[in-house]
Amino acid sequence: MSAREIQPKVKEEAPARAERVRPGRVFLPNVDIFETPEALVLMADMPGVAGDKVSLDLKENQLIISGEISPPLGEGESLISQEYYTGDFYREFQLGELINKDKIEATMKDGVLRLYLPKAEKAKPRKIEVKVG
Amino acid sequence: MPIIFREPELEPFRELEQLQRRMNRLFQSVFGREWAPWTAGVYPLVNLSEDKDHLYLRAELPGVRPEDLEITIKDNSLVLRGERKIPEEEKNANYHRRERESGYFRRVVRLPSPVDPNNVEATCKDGILTVRLGKPEEVKPRQIQVKSV
Numbered sequence: 001m002s003a004r005e006i007q008p009k010v011k012e013e014a015p016a017r018a019e020r021v022r023p024g025r026v027f028l029p030n031v032d033i034f035e036t037p038e039a040l041v042l043m044a045d046m047p048g049v050a051g052d053k054v055s056l057d058l059k060e061n062q063l064i065i066s067g068e069i070s071p072p073l074g075e076g077e078s079l080i081s082q083e084y085y086t087g088d089f090y091r092e093f094q095l096g097e098l099i100n101k102d103k104i105e106a107t108m109k110d111g112v113l114r115l116y117l118p119k120a121e122k123a124k125p126r127k128i129e130v131k132v133g
Numbered sequence: 134m135p136i137i138f139r140e141p142e143l144e145p146f147r148e149l150e151q152l153q154r155r156m157n158r159l160f161q162s163v164f165g166r167e168w169a170p171w172t173a174g175v176y177p178l179v180n181l182s183e184d185k186d187h188l189y190l191r192a193e194l195p196g197v198r199p200e201d202l203e204i205t206i207k208d209n210s211l212v213l214r215g216e217r218k219i220p221e222e223e224k225n226a227n228y229h230r231r232e233r234e235s236g237y238f239r240r241v242v243r244l245p246s247p248v249d250p251n252n253v254e255a256t257c258k259d260g261i262l263t264v265r266l267g268k269p270e271e272v273k274p275r276q277i278q279v280k281s282v
Contacts, residue, residue: 004236004237005176005236005237005238005239006176006177006217006234006235006236006237006238007176007234008174008175008176008177008178009234010178030232030233030234031230031232031233032219032228032230032231032232032233033228033229033230034222034226034227034228034229035226035227035228035229036222036223036225036226036227037225041222041226043219043233045195045196045233045260046195046260047193047194047195047259047260047261048193048259048260048261049259049260050259070259072180072191073182073189074184074189076184076185077182077183077184077189078182078183078184079180079181079182080181080182080183080188080245081154081180081181081245082180082181083174083178083179083180084178084179084180084193086180108259109196110195110196110197110198110257110259110260111193111194111195111196111259111260111261112195112196112260
């Protein structure tokens with residue numbers, strides 16, 4: 001399928017929202033967002049974040065995803081050279097669709113979050129039949 | 134994830150990478166800040182660390198499956214190659230954002246010290262690859278007792 005070479009991207013830091021309790025940097029995860037007739041699907045790259053360290057917050061149409069990373073170095077290790085920085089992830093989205101909150105599914109695999117946000121009934125497109133009178 | 138030991142091929146990019154790293158350091162020493170991100174180098178970016186017995190190479194490879202990674206070690210060079218596949222979603226998916234990249238990658242990393250090729254272990258966890266390379270006896274730090282005479 002894709003025969004192109006990946007270009008390295010430096011992670012973008014998230015704009016500071018509030019005073020954080022946890023020290024360290026915060027980055028914006030790279031995301032893919034796509035829409036199907038039934039749902040919005042969001043995929044986010046959050047390397048170093050374990051499944052139980054992801055948190056999701058959906059208030060009205062604002063979605064916040066965040067993840068805390070595990071310690072990037074083992075005990076007694078010291079860095080020799082560093083090309084990428086490590087830190088937590090945080091990103092906010094404004095959703096244009098109403099979401100059925102009870103049916104949201106989130107899975108985390110190999111550092112990738114997949115979020116399935118089913119549309120609420122009234123947001124689904126409805127085909128209106130035009131009757132020929 | 135196969136770990137293969139063999140002769141390194143010609144690495145025309147290795148010198149470039151080294152040059153780039155030197156430039157980065159120079160930049161940092163002159164301007165007092167990090168090298169600007171537009172020359173990030175070769176994917177994936179790697180961090181190197183060490184402890185007494187091992188050298189560690191780490192790279193952020195979210196969504197890359199271990200079977201799509203190949204690591205080759207010869208002398209002081211580690212070659213990391215693989216492919217990041219992002220499965221196509223259903224046909225009627227309408228993309229709003231596409232920031233995640235797919236494709237292949239190949240990176241040669243010059244290791245700062247010799248490693249024991251029989252003592253290498255690679256693991257993938259939460260999208261982070263860790264290659265643990267054992268240091269041979271002769272490069273391990275040794276404490277030297279000072280005798281009084």
